[in-house]
Amino acid sequence: AVVSTQSTGAVAVANMVNIPCMRQQELKEGVVLYDEDGNKLGNSPVAARNAITKVTISRICIAAPGMLLTPILMERLEKMPRFRSIGKWQSCAIQTVCVGCFLVAAVPFGCALYPQKQSISVEKLETELQESIRAKHPERRLVYYNKGL
Secondary structure, three states: OHHHHHHHHHHHHHHHHHHHHHOHHHHHHOEEEEOOOOOEEEEEHHHHHHHHHHHHHHHHHHHHHHHHHHHHHHHHHHOOHHHHOOOHHHHHHHHHHHHHHHHHHHHHHHHHOOOOEEEEEHHHOOHHHHHHHHHHOOOOOEEEEEOOO
16 A cells, blocks of 8 residues: 555656646746637736646546555455466556556546636736736636646
8 A cells, every 4th residue: 555655646746747847838928818709818827827737636636546546456356366376467467457447437537627618817817917908808807728638
């Protein structure tokens, strides 16, 4: 169980480092903001940070079941007399199938954790972007962006 927790922690940390690195351009330039009709309103690094945080949480939720439950399942199976007689390669194949099954279940859940189309209050955006949006659309309170996967 300790190895499982360490592996899950390593995967979580890898996601926390990898996703921002892969999306660093968005962190610098921001994600595109739209109104409800799909008209572009500007780019926001604040919205990008919000999106990347949500994607990171989703990815950790996708990986966690396979990383946490497969070792527990394998430990129980290894106590069964019939299972003790199989070789290491068959055990590896069973573990791979288990992780695959957990991923089949976890991916839709992880992707559905946060909607693809996210909203953010104009008040939470960068000051100059707030001013730009309010100058053109004074009544607008929310803007939208694509969170990504």
